[in-house]
Amino acid sequence: MNKSDLVAKIAEGAGLTKVQAEKALNSFITTTTAALKAGDKIALVGFGTFSAVTRAARTGRNPQTGKEMKITAKTNGKFAPGKALKDLNAKPVAKAKSPAKKK
Numbered sequence: 001m002n003k004s005d006l007v008a009k010i011a012e013g014a015g016l017t018k019v020q021a022e023k024a025l026n027s028f029i030t031t032t033t034a035a036l037k038a039g040d041k042i043a044l045v046g047f048g049t050f051s052a053v054t055r056a057a058r059t060g061r062n063p064q065t066g067k068e069m070k071i072t073a074k075t076n077g078k079f080a081p082g083k084a085l086k087d088l089n090a091k092p093v094a095k096a097k098s099p100a101k102k103k
Contacts, residue, residue: 036077046084053078 011021035042042050057073
């Protein structure tokens with residue numbers, strides 16, 4: 001599912017137009033990004049938690065040359081699924097059967 005598919009599903013489920021649903025989704029993304037940059041955590045009960053994780057600076061190796069190199073500190077967004085999302089009993093999507101071969 002891509003963003004336009006998600007917007008269509010949100011619009012259908014909430015009884016909104018696609019334009020309104022896209023505005024709501026973009027607002028959610030913008031607000032979540034701003035909150036994480038500010039160091040806040042966003043917990044959606046039953047769905048999951050968005051948080052910012054900072055990795056300390058460290059020394060690594062260039063795999064091509066083997067030389068040591070400094071890796072700078074970095075902050076990334078992280079999503080931890082909630083219990084309801086972890087316990088999904090989703091079955092893998094079955095592959096479409098190919099047409100029977102004629103002999």
